[in-house]
Amino acid sequence: MTSIDSLETIVSHGLCIGCGLCESIAGADKIDMAITSYGQMRPQVKQALADDTIETIKAVCPGVLVNGPDPANAGEHGVMHDVWGPIRTMTRGWSTDEDLRFRSAAGGAMTALGCYMLEKGLVDAVVHVRASTTSPMETDALVSRTPDEVRSGAQSRYGPAAPLRHVKQLLDDGLTFAVLGKPCDCAAIRNLGAVDPRVEKQIPYLVTIFCGGVPTRHTASKIVSYHGLDDDDVEIFRWRGNGWPGPTHIETTDGKAYDLTYDKVWYSDDVPWTYDIQFRCKICPDAIGELADVSCPDSWVMVDDKPIHEEAPGANLFIARTKAGEDLVAAAIADGAIAVEPFTVGELDLQHADHVTRKIENPARVRGIEKEGEPAPRFTRFRSARMAEMAGADGDRAAEEGMRQRIRRGANREPLT
Ligand SMILES: Cc1cc2nc3c(=O)[nH]c(=O)nc-3n(C[C@H](O)[C@H](O)[C@H](O)COP(=O)(O)OP(=O)(O)OC[C@H]3O[C@@H](n4cnc5c(N)ncnc54)[C@H](O)[C@@H]3O)c2cc1C
Ligand code: SF4
Numbered sequence: 301m302t303s304i305d306s307l308e309t310i311v312s313h314g315l316c317i318g319c320g321l322c323e324s325i326a327g328a329d330k331i332d333m334a335i336t337s338y339g340q341m342r343p344q345v346k347q348a349l350a351d352d353t354i355e356t357i358k359a360v361c362p363g364v365l366v367n368g369p370d371p372a373n374a375g376e377h378g379v380m381h382d383v384w385g386p387i388r389t390m391t392r393g394w395s396t397d398e399d400l401r402f403r404s405a406a407g408g409a410m411t412a413l414g415c416y417m418l419e420k421g422l423v424d425a426v427v428h429v430r431a432s433t434t435s436p437m438e439t440d441a442l443v444s445r446t447p448d449e450v451r452s453g454a455q456s457r458y459g460p461a462a463p464l465r466h467v468k469q470l471l472d473d474g475l476t477f478a479v480l481g482k483p484c485d486c487a488a489i490r491n492l493g494a495v496d497p498r499v500e501k502q503i504p505y506l507v508t509i510f511c512g513g514v515p516t517r518h519t520a521s522k523i524v525s526y527h528g529l530d531d532d533d534v535e536i537f538r539w540r541g542n543g544w545p546g547p548t549h550i551e552t553t554d555g556k557a558y559d560l561t562y563d564k565v566w567y568s569d570d571v572p573w574t575y576d577i578q579f580r581c582k583i584c585p586d587a588i589g590e591l592a593d594v595s596c597p598d599s600w601v602m603v604d605d606k607p608i609h610e611e612a613p614g615a616n617l618f619i620a621r622t623k624a625g626e627d628l629v630a631a632a633i634a635d636g637a638i639a640v641e642p643f644t645v646g647e648l649d650l651q652h653a654d655h656v657t658r659k660i661e662n663p664a665r666v667r668g669i670e671k672e673g674e675p676a677p678r679f680t681r682f683r684s685a686r687m688a689e690m691a692g693a694d695g696d697r698a699a700e701e702g703m704r705q706r707i708r709r710g711a712n713r714e715p716l717t
């Protein structure tokens with residue numbers, strides 16, 4: 301098997317998720333996160349890296365290593381669920397700020413928690429992402445110090461984003477901050493915590509989504525040209541929000557507006573784009589935020605035990621994974637920042653059934669890469685024996701073989717620039 305010895309190996313073998321932590325560690329003069337021809341955000345090495353910098357990056361990069369949660373995180377009254385990971389408390393809910401609830405991706409849970417942490421002085425800053433002000437179809441990493449700034453990032457960005465670009469600088473500046481990002485961004489921060497003792501004190505909260513994977517930058521362009529437009533015509537590109545799930549909304553520089561429903565964008569087969577996620581997402585061991593303090597997926601409206609995406613007042617789940625997460629959610633409820641109602645694991649099984657298959661097939665998919673002699677990340681403490689058992693012998697074998705075929709077709713290969 302090829303070993304993972306450099307950033308180039310991580311990127312060229314499809315293991316990078318584009319978090320930006322390597323740029324943060326090495327410095328922007330040495331590594332620059334940029335969108336490549338493949339359409340994802342990737343580190344571009346501008347100057348040779350010192351050996352110790354490479355070693356630190358290999359220790360923190362979620363393309364190299366992800367350690368699952370400590371089962372003790374669930375606490376005495378919680379559960380360590382085979383598929384869903386640690387659940388201390390779980391409720392369905394939304395932001396009590398009705399404007400935020402409307403504008404956000406779902407119920408505004410993540411933004412509400414980010415604002416709450418700043419308002420209560422629990423953190424000095426919030427690390428998150430926002431639609432780029434200069435290239436509206438792209439996404440910038442943001443460090444917000446006021447609730448209004450956090451609110452400006454409410455919305456899902458179904459494309460490349462590198463939220464962790466500023467993390468080391470914030471640690472060096474002695475700031476305490478929360479991260480609102482994807483599960484793999486949270487995994488990167490947990491990895492960093494294993495080599496940098498400042499993380500435990502200075503990053504007290506990680507809040508995340510459930511994640512179906514990150515499409516390439518090309519998808520946004522395909523949606524734009526579907527409307528007969530060029531990228532340069534676009535002034536606003538909103539993937540969802542302004543309703544739940546809300547339309548994929550484009551406004552042009554000459555004042556025209558174009559909307560597509562969520563189902564049209566992601567669930568119809570008569571459009572010229574697909575959900576073209578990066579390879580690393582196909583072997584993601586944790587797309588449900590087991591390593592965060594709180595996971596805030598959509599909490600879809602259900603009809604006949606299936607999620608539907610008809611417009612409704614936005615709703616999330618608040619899944620507290622750690623004591624810090626449990627205390628944060630409880631305090632936000634007590635202070636009226638969020639409103640919640642009961643929710644059960646049985647309902648979770650139905651609402652997010654798509655994540656069960658990915659989870660239980662994960663060990664076989666990683667094994668498939670290894671058997672083809674290609675570099676594979678190390679995923680530990682994700683209950684792999686139990687996942688293989690749940691997949692069943694046939695399912696496990698099929699997942700491994702499917703991955704081996706993908707690797708033979710070069711599905712894990714990616715250009716560096
Ligand atoms: C790529 C992607 C895939 C998703 N897949 C699923 C899924 O499979 N199932 C599911 O239930 N939900 C999924 N969602 C999450 C869902 O769309 C909502 O974002 C989530 O439920 C939070 O809703 P909210 O109202 O609390 O978010 P808001 O209050 O609107 O806040 C959104 C937050 O998400 C962060 N964010 C948005 N885009 C990115 C990004 N690209 N990288 C890092 N951070 C980002 C922002 O920093 C912000 O804090 C996905 C979102 C994204 C971006
Ligand atoms: S996953 Fe993050 S740390 Fe690893 S190479 Fe990609 S951007 Fe850098």
Ligand code: SF4
Pocket residue numbers: 317482483484485511512513514580581582584585586587
């Ligand atoms: S699917 Fe996993 S690896 Fe891909 S963006 Fe989501 S959390 Fe990251």
